[in-house]
Amino acid sequence: MAPLTLALYQPDIPQNAGTMLRSCACLGVAAAIIGPAGFPTSDRDFRRAGMDYLDRVTIDRHASFAAFEEWRTACARAGETRRLLLLSTRATVSYLDCDYREGDILLVGRESAGAPEEVHAAADLALRIPIRAGLRSLNVAVAAGIVMGEALRQLRAF
Template structure:
């Protein structure tokens, strides 16, 4: 199958829960979105919990691994791609952001989100509005919501 050189990508910043990461990669496979894992992860990529959550779908998704945030950023800047961070501290509602086909949607660690240096590097900091006083959605659920919105906007839904 011919694929474009670059397409929407979901990047996981130092994920620390294997099951969430596996489920997010499974979502990427189902939606036709590429993925990246920014190390260090809190588990081995071969972890049985990661593989169980991703099932056999992990073979159907393109996953790049980056040794560090700095290496990921070097790659991203060289590729000229925008970075949109999903964060509870985002100043822009997800629905108000205009996605492009080659954007990178970044999610932070389940336990700590993304550090200030990562947030500062993002071209946009997006939040999914939820009812107060609740704090946040599960990172995998948030990623799925954001991916579907991005794909809807760029007419990329399967």
Template sequence: MTLALALYEPDIAQNAGTLARACACLGLSLHIIEPAGFPAGDAGFRRAGMDYLDRAAILRHASFARFEEWRRSEARRLVLCTTRGAVAHTAFAFAPDDVLLLGRESAGVPEAIHAAANARIRVPQVEGTRSLNVALAGAMILGEALRQTGGI
């Protein structure tokens, strides 16, 4: 099993497309938890993903409950990437079968999903800044997770 990236109800097609492209290039699956704030064939999603979307392993889950059914059947740990995370992503010990969950750009994830996560990590930032772009944060975290687990 390899790392996987999941997006919780993504708002911005271009961010999701950028992360789909990253997953295609890194050999990872991308899980989109519906409802997304854009249709599957959105032009911004396709433009950001470019011709890599045909190579991307994208799985759509109708809801978080359906995503959880899949994740639990695979016995994978859920690592929530959040500005409220207690541990820096560089100090966290990733496992090869982790699923890294990124929240919605406009609102993160609800408390119930925070509670469902096995771990909560963050990208450290300077005081007074709110958050990084989700695609940028996802790429940073994926890079560290792949470095630790011996991925690409």
């Protein structure tokens, strides 16, 4: 099992999804795509952003958030603790104040709409990246990279 999983909730920009999956390949992080995606995952923009790295990352695909939660429940029954850590601009806890654990799932929401209430409710912890006042958010691929780096640093996974 990879030390972490990056889950993409209904991604809708293929270039961002490809970039995040390329980062997963380079950092040894597993990936999950929670559908439906806003583009075909065979789309050439998606493949171009991921380049040949997409063949180097384990990608689990889930048709819906309910299917993803069923998978997570099955993991727990098999003895694999899989905390769900949601990256959200609505969170109050800084990503720097989290004690990451092997098996954690870092979840990012849709680029256009974030994550719905059901995803927030299912998360074990919601994390934010502190940014300057008056600004909304970072690009989702940048945010994922920042938090993956801190989690892997804490886990000494490099």
